[in-house]
Amino acid sequence: MNELTGPVQIIGTGLLGTSIGLALRAAGVPVWLSDANPEHLRTAVSLGAGEHPPSGGVPQLVVVAVPPLTIAEVVLDALETGAVVTDIGSVKALPLDQVSDQAPESALARYVGSHPMAGSERSGPLAASAALFEGRPWAVTPHVHADPAAVALVEALVRSCGATPVRLSPVEHDLAVARTSHLPHLLAVLAAAQLTDAVPEHLTLSGQGVRDVTRVAGGDPHLYGQIIRANRTTVGDLLRDVRRQLDELIHAVDEPSADTLVEILNRGVAGTQVIPGKHGGPSLETGAVYVLVPDHPGELARLFTDIGEIGVNVEDLHIDHDPARPAGLVELVVESGAAERLRAALGERGWTTHR
Ligand SMILES: NC(=O)c1ccc[n+]([C@@H]2O[C@H](COP(=O)([O-])OP(=O)(O)OC[C@H]3O[C@@H](n4cnc5c(N)ncnc54)[C@H](O)[C@@H]3O)[C@@H](O)[C@H]2O)c1
Numbered sequence: 013m014n015e016l017t018g019p020v021q022i023i024g025t026g027l028l029g030t031s032i033g034l035a036l037r038a039a040g041v042p043v044w045l046s047d048a049n050p051e052h053l054r055t056a057v058s059l060g061a062g063e064h065p066p067s068g069g070v071p072q073l074v075v076v077a078v079p080p081l082t083i084a085e086v087v088l089d090a091l092e093t094g095a096v097v098t099d100i101g102s103v104k105a106l107p108l109d110q111v112s113d114q115a116p117e118s119a120l121a122r123y124v125g126s127h128p129m130a131g132s133e134r135s136g137p138l139a140a141s142a143a144l145f146e147g148r149p150w151a152v153t154p155h156v157h158a159d160p161a162a163v164a165l166v167e168a169l170v171r172s173c174g175a176t177p178v179r180l181s182p183v184e185h186d187l188a189v190a191r192t193s194h195l196p197h198l199l200a201v202l203a204a205a206q207l208t209d210a211v212p213e214h215l216t217l218s219g220q221g222v223r224d225v226t227r228v229a230g231g232d233p234h235l236y237g238q239i240i241r242a243n244r245t246t247v248g249d250l251l252r253d254v255r256r257q258l259d260e261l262i263h264a265v266d267e268p269s270a271d272t273l274v275e276i277l278n279r280g281v282a283g284t285q286v287i288p289g290k291h292g293g294p295s296l297e298t299g300a301v302y303v304l305v306p307d308h309p310g311e312l313a314r315l316f317t318d319i320g321e322i323g324v325n326v327e328d329l330h331i332d333h334d335p336a337r338p339a340g341l342v343e344l345v346v347e348s349g350a351a352e353r354l355r356a357a358l359g360e361r362g363w364t365t366h367r
């Protein structure tokens with residue numbers, strides 16, 4: 013039972029459900045798909061994420077990938093098939109409480125919640141990717157009555173999608189994501205919302221910084237409204253703490269001396285340094301190399317061929333458009349020790365670069 017052989021039935025073929033289907037199909041696991049929205053289902057099937065379920069077929073595992081406040085009712089239905097059931101919603105204690113209230117203990121044992129820490133500000137099947145979970149942590153949150161074989165099967169799902177299972181209780185999970193996901197989302201929303209007061213000419217000065225800080229604020233407000241409401245006590249406590257820190261920050265900005273402000277800025281630096289690196293390892297010290305790329309077909313391909321020949325691994329990438337020239341500014345994030353070598357080698361190959 014611990015080996016994932018399928019079929020896996022995915023209910024909800026939006027961004028997450030379709031991405032899981034694509035990842036499982038790439039791993040050779042049979043996948044059945046369903047969705048309340050026939051257009052999403054048709055798109056997911058045409059992308060190759062799985063097939064329509066045969067009538068009367070019983071899956072080995074059901075993955076519920078619907079919005080948070082709909083999860084419990086879909087899980088309760090799915091448990092009636094006799095299969096192991098997981099959901100991948102962003103909050104874990106609320107759906108478990110709702111399912112526990114209604115499911116008999118024998119069925120509840122087959123339900124093990126989980127949550128991939130990977131996603132995007134986009135929604136729907138067209139935004140899906142088979143590589144979404146590659147190297148990412150994926151929380152697995154068994155309750156005390158969970159069957160160990162069901163937990164092992166959900167962990168096998170996580171590995172089949174290329175992610176790393178991280179086991180913790182539903183309550184602990186919700187405390188963790190309030191700080192690592194829900195609060196950052198709300199702070200990004202505040203930073204993004206104040207841009208709507210800017211005059212358009214001022215927005216031409218939007219660089220990579222504002223894009224980095226606001227990206228997640230583009231997420232579907234209905235989805236994030238449900239996520240935050242489902243974890244509202246913990247998120248509310250964190251927001252009240254931020255309000256206290258905001259008052260402290262306002263005083264520091266008003267003060268003639270920069271000492272308190274620098275002390276607060278240093279707390280930010282410390283926060284960035286405790287985020288683990290790729291695959292849960294220590295965070296990698298990175299540096300950026302900026303390359304001016306002409307706005308012509310094939311230029312990005314030529315740049316990446318050169319980087320491949322120079323032999324430097326690109327950890328991250330951002331593209332900014334130069335408002336004054338037909339060119340893009342590509343920021344290559346690489347291991348800090350390799351940044352100067354990469355900049356010099358690209359310069360030798362004729363690229364305009366800076367650090
Ligand atoms: N977006 C992210 O970055 C992210 C990351 C991790 C987990 N999640 C969680 O994954 C779940 C899905 O999020 P998403 O981003 O894929 O959303 P999405 O809007 O892209 O997809 C949700 C899908 O569920 C379908 N649906 C809604 N109610 C249904 C029902 N009763 N039966 C069948 N289908 C139904 C919708 O038609 C839609 O296709 C949410 O619970 C979310 O908290 C999201």
Ligand SMILES: O=C(O)C(=O)C[C@]1(C(=O)O)C=C[C@@H](O)C=C1
Nearest residue numbers: 102128129130131132133193228
């Ligand atoms: O947009 C992204 O990059 C995300 O990974 C989104 C993110 C996150 O905060 O990490 C957002 C909510 C989900 O529950 C999980 C992932």
